[in-house]
Amino acid sequence: MNDTLTVLLHGDELGELRRLRNGRLRLRISPEAITRYGIGSVVLSLAIPLTRQRVEGLVLDRYIEGLLPEGTVRAALERQHQVSPGDTFGLLATIGLECAGAVQFSPVGSTPGPGSLRPLQQQEVDRIVEDLPTLEPPERTVVGASLGGVQSKVLLTRTDDGWAWPTDGAMSTHIIKPEPVNEAVVPHLVEHEAWSMRLATTVGVAAAHATPETFGERRAIVVERYDRHDGRRTHQEDFTQALSILTAEKYEPSVSEPPRLLRIARLAGAQATDPHAFRLDLLTRVAFNTIIGNGDAHSKNYSILLHEDGTVSMAPLYDAAPVFLLAPSLKHSGHALAGQTNLRHIGAAHLVRAAVSWGISEDEARQTVAELATAVARAEAPEPPVIDGIRERVAARASLIAQAASSAGLDGC
Structure with a gap:
């Protein structure tokens, strides 16, 4: 080779x-x-x-x-x-x-072209998704695309005629992630993630478009790639890459110094067209994950967009689900907030203190967290029939955070 x-x-x-x-x-x-x-x-x-x-x-x-x-x-x-x-x-x-x-x-020496798409019959797509985590490509093709993460998934391209298998560097447009084979830890994860992404959009937090669909006998979430648009690639990287962190260490320890989110706020914010707006975008994404109890919001589940003019912005939210409220053992917040990583103990005070350390004023941090939490508590985000009561549980947690963020004195948060 x-x-x-x-x-x-x-x-x-x-x-x-x-x-x-x-x-x-x-x-x-x-x-x-x-x-x-x-x-x-x-x-x-x-x-x-x-x-x-x-x-x-x-x-x-x-x-x-x-x-x-x-x-x-x-x-x-x-x-x-x-x-x-x-x-x-x-x-x-x-x-x-x-x-x-x-x-x-x-x-070296070869110039990649646009690649090609191999149209798939629906039964082929069903078979591919049902077989995951074993990824068997269609006949006379190979897996030719890469995406980080541990969850089994397949990258496909949606065309006017249906699904297609991208080959020779052709762009995929969607990520399909089926319900994990073992549902013991987080039941109906697909439905909960899709609901959370709709909730984010409803309350004004930029998020990847995601819908639950059925492939044969298996449910899966279909996520539209935010780094593919109008036939062009948009560049991005996750926080582990941006901060040069080992993938195996994607969950931040509470004693990390300086905290990862502070490093992102400083390093990426300095490259943003509007550093203050960047930090507010970072706060809204972190606050939303905290409010819904996302116990999987680690450094590979946040990304930044890197633009051709050298500026940086926050990528839309993705891989968001209220897993802590569904499985209390999944309590790690992913990133340390004011020295705390346990979602059971993280509240408005931790979000505000973290934001203040990034350079956001206390008043603006409080207002941002309070308004977002209030919007989540009041959001009309109907649950699919398979989900029972998660909207009320998220709303109750959001109400507590909204009330604390509006109270005087950080100690009261």
């Missing part, structure tokens, strides 16, 4: 990724990309500003690892493509034409 891949961003060459003899990875940005974007631009990653120097080491390794799936999903792809376990470069060489965001990895 060739040990060099061309790195493309928004379809243009950004540089080369090389696997050295010792197995380590090295990235070199092309002079043309430096001219196009400028030294120090964060168009690729907040953690990897463009430079004329060679980029290697943990920062690069963690960014690349973040593009690939985790755990058993990754192991299955390695077996399917006959890649040695843990061979990040080898796996990227086989599925790197379709990654999260607008970055692509192509064999």
